Amino acid sequence: MSQKSFVWLCLLPLAVVTTAFFLLPMARLVVAGAEGPHGLAGYLAILTEGRYRATLFNTVLLAAATTVVTLIVATIAGMFLQRHRFPGRTVLIAMLTFPLAFPGVVVGFMIILLAGRQGLIGDLSNRIFGEKFVFAYSIYGLFLGYLYFSIPRVILTIMAAVQKLDVGLEEAARSLGASPWAVQRDVVLPALAPAFVASGAIAFATAMGAFGTAFTLATNIDVLPMLIYTEFTLAANFATSAALSVGLGLITWLILALARTFSGSAVAAAG
């Protein structure tokens, strides 16, 4: 048996699994999306129909905000945690990364405990201002939940990237007169760019498609996964939910591809 056919043989199981559990359902989904009363035009509904478009817009905005804020928080925290040694550091890292294993439902539950009707924030604000702040069941609660969800993932990537930073580069920049801010801007951030792109993409895609948290918080939050769920289970609108699913996948992929090309030059330059 030649080397080549051996490789093909090894790839065969993967090909079978991919086809059976990945490509076939996907194809079926694409076909189902076009089987509605409007045919292929059903796909355009996500853009043309006002309610769907607003939901899409909401979802992208929420995911983008989650990504940006997660990156900011995780970068500062990750840099600090990687560069400083202090008592309790390992405990803190463990606590920060603890939510990694939590499903969206648990995260939603925690948001309710924090900002729900009986939540901690409501209690406190009630005592201080005489008014209960409750935002768990809105898009803000969802935003908080997504942050909680993505920060641990991103922080680990950033910490690994910070560990690989060449301290000599920072010292060289300082010797040339660069202030701490200039060092961050010219040396540290460019070197971390690949980690930002990689972990940012995961945070964004997760926030686009996450469902458990939204479902736990309220069924009427306007995000695409919730919309798909209602169309599918409540309205039994198979074609629309299939079209929306394909749309969700495509749009996420498109935005990530754009972000990658956009930051591509920066990443390439950072080596």
Place this chain on the structure above:
Amino acid sequence: MSTAGHGAAVRIEACGKTFADGTRALDPATLDIARGETLVLLGPSGCGKTTMLRIIAGLELPDAGGKVLFDGKDMTSVPIERRNVGMVFQSYALFPNMTVADNIAYGLKIRGVARDEQAARVAELVALTNIIGLENRRIDQLSGGQRQRVALARAVAIRPGILLLDEPLTALDAALRDRLRSELNRLLRALGITTIYVTHDQAEAMELGDRIVVMRKGAIAQIGAPREVYFAPKDRFVAEFIGAANIVEAPIENGMLILPGGRLPIEGAATTANVTVMIRPETIRVTNAGTEALSGVVDSISFIGDRQRIVVSGASSKPLNVDAPNTIQAKVGDRVGLSIAADALRLLPSEP
């Protein structure tokens, strides 16, 4: 050229360094470096050279009581970004996200120098360091030698008062190292910046240094001009670390060193029970047996090209290394005479 003569005088006063984990990297040392001088810190790995350099740079704080002064001004608590020092790191530490020209101009950009002035300065330095044509390359498109030049150009672009180099040639292969060494020497003389150069290579130290500081285990073993540390080492460590040395232990009687293979006149000592003497291999002349007071038997000969290293046993308690001209005809087993001038015998303090 315009870069010349802006060096600062440096004084290190009682600077020691103990790291947080308790490692004593540097004993309190005091050192004066004249304006425009090239001082080499030389010593084996781990002796504290980099630590001393980093204290001068401002990357490391000396232990309490230590002081760093530039031109008489106390800089101890001034951070590196305001010390105006140029640094060349062993790994070069060039910015991978910038071109060669941007690397060189970085310090100028930070200082807010006008763009056309930056460009002019880059052009000047690119010419000076022989890297014309590479301005728009990325760093990963450069060879090791080219990176070294860019690192140097970047460091001197800001017209530093002090240039600090930490083993800048160690990462290069031997032939390139030799070439860059003489190039660097010319450049440092032309620039006239006060330079502190860290190396563990004694040939580099000899060629580049106006003075050499030989360090050992966090302490200064000797400070002196290259000839001084070579010909008049203070102790056995310096003698053996710089160049090759025969260390001979023998008694002196009436101004003569008593060796198993004969006796040699020696300066500056009367009768002593036991002394330690250094003899450089190239100061020993091989002659015919019987003509000299000292003789021995050839143990081995290794031909090095420009000379040969002959090991002679029986002359002293330990075999003597001799650097002889490559024209001398000797065979293993020959009895040879050895002639050593009295002033080539260097008395060293005996080690405890």
